[in-house]
Amino acid sequence: MSTHDRKIISVIGSGLIGCSWTMVFLSGGYRVKIYDKQPGQAAKAVQNVRLQIEELQQNQMLRGNLNSVEQLALLSSHENLSEALEGAFFVQECVFEDLAVKQAVFHELEGHVGKDVILSSSTSCLLPSSIFSEVQSRMRCIVCHPVNPPYFVRLVELVPHPETLPVVMDSTFALMTQIGQAPVRLMKEIDGFALNRIQYAIIAESWRLVKDGVISVQDIDLVMSEGLGMRYAFNGPLETMHLNAPDGLEDYLRRYKEGMQRVLSSFGPVPEFSDKEAEVFIQDMCKHIPSSQLSVRREQRNNLVMGLAKLKKMTE
Numbered sequence: 001m002s003t004h005d006r007k008i009i010s011v012i013g014s015g016l017i018g019c020s021w022t023m024v025f026l027s028g029g030y031r032v033k034i035y036d037k038q039p040g041q042a043a044k045a046v047q048n049v050r051l052q053i054e055e056l057q058q059n060q061m062l063r064g065n066l067n068s069v070e071q072l073a074l075l076s077s078h079e080n081l082s083e084a085l086e087g088a089f090f091v092q093e094c095v096f097e098d099l100a101v102k103q104a105v106f107h108e109l110e111g112h113v114g115k116d117v118i119l120s121s122s123t124s125c126l127l128p129s130s131i132f133s134e135v136q137s138r139m140r141c142i143v144c145h146p147v148n149p150p151y152f153v154r155l156v157e158l159v160p161h162p163e164t165l166p167v168v169m170d171s172t173f174a175l176m177t178q179i180g181q182a183p184v185r186l187m188k189e190i191d192g193f194a195l196n197r198i199q200y201a202i203i204a205e206s207w208r209l210v211k212d213g214v215i216s217v218q219d220i221d222l223v224m225s226e227g228l229g230m231r232y233a234f235n236g237p238l239e240t241m242h243l244n245a246p247d248g249l250e251d252y253l254r255r256y257k258e259g260m261q262r263v264l265s266s267f268g269p270v271p272e273f274s275d276k277e278a279e280v281f282i283q284d285m286c287k288h289i290p291s292s293q294l295s296v297r298r299e300q301r302n303n304l305v306m307g308l309a310k311l312k313k314m315t316e
């Protein structure tokens, strides 16, 4: 297939997530046109993506069936929005997490594309009904919420607007699967979607346990990294219940239901996360990982996530 026969995806906003989506779409063999409102930013993003893709190829971590040269031939940056959107069947918005900015972007996008083009937002925590409120044909709008870094953490939460057509959900699900992501469908919008609701529940109980003097900051993190996290990378909480009793989930509930309810009913209120409350957490965390080591630690984390992605691929 020649470069020009390939279908086009437009990426609007070329910061961290715009670059990440670009790399994922390129790995799926799509032509990607990047646009950014800030002059020169989209061209910079192309350079950034080029470096990352070349490095991935060197480390044999490049995704997809095309090599780095073939993938990079599919990429272009644009200073003009309508040129960036021309020919696209799917648009992924990646601008600042600001409701007014996103509403204005979608309102503008609609004027440049046909009614059958899917308009997708990367928002982390704004509701689809708010983001797409200025769009006239909202039935083709959807949220595709990635997890950072999307190249190695494949989950994408698909969250519909109340008017999103089932065919839009199905086509987006098919696209995400085809490019190697792991999409999940939310049947309806909810604040925090699924991932952040679970994440915040874990943060809240971790916070309460430290605040109540039950455990240290360092040890509560170990509860996750050396305990729950070891299996959660492969089996979710419900499958874990199924596997953790000899006769499966029904057996698990028979054995542990009362204990779960007793413990759950002892949970405290939502933490305030106030400055005064946070002081101890910040001090302990900085003693364990000083600010001077943050970038080293981040790089180490990214390499470990990359290794885990490799391991997961081997188990597929």
Ligand SMILES: NC(=O)c1ccc[n+]([C@@H]2O[C@H](COP(=O)([O-])OP(=O)(O)OC[C@H]3O[C@@H](n4cnc5c(N)ncnc54)[C@H](O)[C@@H]3O)[C@@H](O)[C@H]2O)c1
Pocket (backbone or CB within 6 Å): 012, 013, 014, 015, 016, 017, 018, 035, 036, 037, 038, 041, 093, 094, 095, 096, 097, 098, 101, 105, 122, 123, 124, 125, 145, 146, 147, 148
């Ligand atoms: N960073 C993460 O970990 C993460 C994870 C999941 C989802 N998200 C979501 O992805 C989106 C982008 O986040 P990010 O971290 O890439 O932000 P970022 O600040 O790195 O990039 C935003 C880019 O959007 C551009 N921009 C701003 N207004 C624009 C406009 N009107 N038109 C075109 N471009 C415009 C900016 O110039 C900038 O380059 C946000 O909604 C965020 O919540 C972020």
